[in-house]
Amino acid sequence: MIFTTLGRYFLTRYAVTTFWFLVGIFSLVFIIDFSEQASRLSNLPHYSITAALLISAFRIPTILQQTVPFVALFSAMAALISLNRRYELVVTRAAGISVWQFLRPLVLGAFLFGVLAVLALNPLAAWGAKKEEAMLAALGSSRTSDAGSIPWLRQIYQGTDTIIGARSVQDGGTTLINVTVIHFDPQGSIILRQDAASAKLEDGYWLLNDVAETRSGQLPRRLQTAQLRTNLKPEFVQERLAKADSIQFFDLPRKIEVARSFGFSTNGMETQFHSLLSLPLLLVAMTLIAACVSLKFSRFNQSRSVILGGILSGFVLYVVTVLVKAFGSSGIVPPFVAAWLPVVVAMALGSTILLNQEDG
Structure with missing residues (x-):
């Protein structure tokens, strides 16, 4: 199904939807962050509009990295609702293709999106954070990226x-x-x-x-x-x-070994490493949640309560993931368990709900 014409069409629709969501979030975040930076840094001796624009640009990858799970959720929901409203899913079902078959392209798209976020967006965010700190220092700012943590x-x-x-x-x-x-x-x-x-x-x-x-x-x-x-x-x-979240994915294994050699706790870095490893499957879980609330056919009006339920479910999953990650970083829960348990449970629940809806 994935490599058939229909599979490529569904995958393309998902990729285009995800791209436009990213463009929209990028534009919105950039405008808001630039306004904030301009007002906050305008009293510095070396302030300029160009510097504020660059600082906001360096901050964008870090902010986008936090929104990746929600982008995957909204992209899958938007793509499936659009396919439903155009009767494309109705025709697909009439052709004898099951939900598990036509969801494979979207699941593959979500997985590849997660891989791209780990291998490209995460290193870019780490690089941007270093550039931001350097520019703030050049402007004469004493503000840290984490004001509550002075080393x-x-x-x-x-x-x-x-x-x-x-x-x-x-x-x-x-x-x-x-x-x-x-x-x-x-x-x-x-x-x-x-x-x-x-x-x-x-x-x-x-x-x-x-x-x-x-x-x-x-x-x-x-x-x-x-x-x-x-x-x-x-x-x-x-x-x-x-800081664990400021280290790029490729450097984390080496940093963990060095920290162990000095006798430092590696819970934070190990949790971050496993969280990045599990990110592609987290996006797959978000896609399954989106499918649970977007596959019911409605030509003109999708049930608002069902859509809201899907958004709330995705938000709850994200909050639980962040909360358990904090437990892993503090050593309360093993890092491996903290990173993978919410993802596995969410995938199991999403699959169970879909099985109940589609197969009874």
Whole structure:
């Protein structure tokens, strides 16, 4: 069925519908995000319209990545409703083709869409996030991509205890922006505070730029550069500060192994890896849900309550997937189970409902 003329026609209809949904969401998100960025960054010293447009463009892949399950759901619903209203599904059924046969092209389209999202959209989103951080730093912004998560590092080197904090992270953690360094004596009292515009991890030291040093009982002094000796390695810093959702799919296995070698928890990265692996099947589950509410024939008016039920079912599946993913990242549920269980259950329920509707 998939490679027949009818199968190719159904697959083409699904692909075209998905494409236009993506174009519509891209345009809407870009306009809204540009308006937000322009109002938020307009007071920065190096602000320009071009910079705001570029920042919004870099953010779009990350936002689109979050909407992929809903695009798959709405595309399948729109394609099936359109085929129903044109009597094409009626003729297909009259020709003796079962629902499982004419759904195969749509299921294949959803699966390929998921593969494309993992192999192309995810790396593009990771690249765009790095570019966004770099542009924000160039504009003089201290805003981080995750305002609730300010990175902190602690190092003990040659008898000195130091805490390093930053407003944002670049280059995988080896470059910090808007840095605060606090030095402690052996008794735990603060002896020195350094505030720097940036810090870059070099071989054996942090290079601080545009530094303001404050000591107890002394006037602050400014330095163009300063060095902070360290035994931290770039690989350690990158694993300590890296966020699972900012790592592209192809780098996750290596990052997981490196994190394990340093003794870090890998639950977040393992959950992200399995979530990306299961994304194509999640889109297949969304397609089955769409089929459950879109196959009933109606020439002019599709039942609004049924369509709304399909949308709510897809939304509930997405929320459950995100919630269980959070459990996996925190270690409450094994990462493999957290990523795959909602997908398997949704596919089983969708198939069961379709079997009941079509075969009794």
